[in-house]
Amino acid sequence: MAVTKMLAALAAATCMAGALAAPADETLQRLAQIRALPAATATQDALRQRGELDAAWRWFGNHKAEALPVLRRELAAELKKAQPNQLVLLDVGYFLRAHGEPGDTALALQALLRIDPDGTVPKSQSQQLFRFMHALAAGRDTRLFALMDKVFLRGQVTVFLPQQGSTLDEASTCIYLYGQYGAAAERHLRALLGDASVVNRALEVLMWVGSPDSVPAVxxxxxxxxADTFARAATFLLRAGGPQGRDALRAFDPRGLQGKALEFYRQTHGQLDRMSFAALADQLVEQGEERAPGAPPVVRGLDAAGARQALDALYRSYGSYDGIAPAALARAALPKQALIDELVRVRERSLLRVSAETLADVDTTNTLINTVRFRD
Known part of the structure; x- marks a missing residue:
C-alpha cells in the first residue's frame, strides 16, 4: 500500500512538472518567433507584425507566473549582446514594465535605452514605443531624452487611442512624454530653441510644460x-510666461514684422492690456454659472482647507475638474507659489492618463497656473 501511494505521488509530481515545463517551453518558442520576424518595411507589414507581437503578449499574460521568469532571463541575456534584437527589447521590455514586479522596471529601462533610434522599431512600431516610453517617463531618467528627441520631437509619430476612437497628433505625443519630466524637460527643450529643424515643435511642447524661466530664450x-516660429513664441509668452511674458511682448519692437507675423502680432497685442489677475480669473468662470445679465462674474475664492481638498481631489483624479471650479481655485487662500507648485504637480500627474480628455484638463490647469502667476 505504501509503495502504491509513493508511485502515485511520483506520477502526480511528474505530471505537474510537465505542466509547468510546457509554458516555459512555449515562452521560449514565442520568443524565437519574435526574433525571427523580418524587418517591416511597409505599413501593412508593420500591422501584421504587430498582430503577431500582440498574440505573444496575450499568451504571456495568460501564463504570466510561468512566463515572467523566462522573460526576465532571456531579456537579461539579450541585453548582453552587441546587437540585441530590437523587437525583443521593445515587447519583452514593455511587458515586464506593464505586467512584471516593481523590480522589473530597471530591466525594462535598460531595454528601452538600447532601442536604436535609427532602427526598425521606431519606423514600424512607433505606437508601441510611445506606450513603452510613456510608461517609463514617470521615472524622469534623462537618458531617455536622446531617443525621445530623435523619434518623437523630430519625428512624425501619431498614436491611435482605440478606446476613445481618437488620435494623438505629433505634438501631443511629445507633451505626454516630456510633460512628465517637469523642469528637467523645460531646460532640455529650451536648449533646443537654437535648432531651426526642431524649434517649432519644441515651442509647441513648451507652451504646455514651460514657465517664465524660458521667457528670455523664447x-x-x-x-x-x-512667421510660424514667431506665432509659437508669442503664444508661449501669452500662455505660459506670466507677467514676464506679457512684459516681453510689450517691449518687443514690431517694426520689422510683415505678412502673417505682423497680422498675428496685431491680433495678440490687444490682449496685453487686459492681462491682469482679475481679468484672467474672471475668464475662468464657467460659462453656465448663473448671474445677472451683463453683470461681472462672481468669483469666490476657496479657503485654505477647501483649496487643499480641491487640489487633493485633482491629484487623485489625474487632473479631472469635475466638481471643481477653476476660478475659485485661482483665488484660493493659499500662498501664490505653493498653489502654483501644487498645480504643476497635478499637471504632471494628469499626463499619466492618456485619453481624449486629458489635454483639455491640462489646458485648464495651465490656464490656472498662468493666471495665478499674475497674483500680487
Whole structure:
C-alpha cells in the first residue's frame, strides 16, 4: 500500500512538472518567433507584425507566473549582446514594465535605452514605443531624452487611442512624454530653441510644460523671419510666461514684422492690456454659472482647507475638474507659489492618463497656473 501511494505521488509530481515545463517551453518558442520576424518595411507589414507581437503578449499574460521568469532571463541575456534584437527589447521590455514586479522596471529601462533610434522599431512600431516610453517617463531618467528627441520631437509619430476612437497628433505625443519630466524637460527643450529643424515643435511642447524661466530664450525668437516660429513664441509668452511674458511682448519692437507675423502680432497685442489677475480669473468662470445679465462674474475664492481638498481631489483624479471650479481655485487662500507648485504637480500627474480628455484638463490647469502667476 505504501509503495502504491509513493508511485502515485511520483506520477502526480511528474505530471505537474510537465505542466509547468510546457509554458516555459512555449515562452521560449514565442520568443524565437519574435526574433525571427523580418524587418517591416511597409505599413501593412508593420500591422501584421504587430498582430503577431500582440498574440505573444496575450499568451504571456495568460501564463504570466510561468512566463515572467523566462522573460526576465532571456531579456537579461539579450541585453548582453552587441546587437540585441530590437523587437525583443521593445515587447519583452514593455511587458515586464506593464505586467512584471516593481523590480522589473530597471530591466525594462535598460531595454528601452538600447532601442536604436535609427532602427526598425521606431519606423514600424512607433505606437508601441510611445506606450513603452510613456510608461517609463514617470521615472524622469534623462537618458531617455536622446531617443525621445530623435523619434518623437523630430519625428512624425501619431498614436491611435482605440478606446476613445481618437488620435494623438505629433505634438501631443511629445507633451505626454516630456510633460512628465517637469523642469528637467523645460531646460532640455529650451536648449533646443537654437535648432531651426526642431524649434517649432519644441515651442509647441513648451507652451504646455514651460514657465517664465524660458521667457528670455523664447522672447529672443520674436526677431525671427519665420512667421510660424514667431506665432509659437508669442503664444508661449501669452500662455505660459506670466507677467514676464506679457512684459516681453510689450517691449518687443514690431517694426520689422510683415505678412502673417505682423497680422498675428496685431491680433495678440490687444490682449496685453487686459492681462491682469482679475481679468484672467474672471475668464475662468464657467460659462453656465448663473448671474445677472451683463453683470461681472462672481468669483469666490476657496479657503485654505477647501483649496487643499480641491487640489487633493485633482491629484487623485489625474487632473479631472469635475466638481471643481477653476476660478475659485485661482483665488484660493493659499500662498501664490505653493498653489502654483501644487498645480504643476497635478499637471504632471494628469499626463499619466492618456485619453481624449486629458489635454483639455491640462489646458485648464495651465490656464490656472498662468493666471495665478499674475497674483500680487
Amino acid at each position: 522672447a529672443a525668437l520674436l526677431n525671427t523671419a519665420d
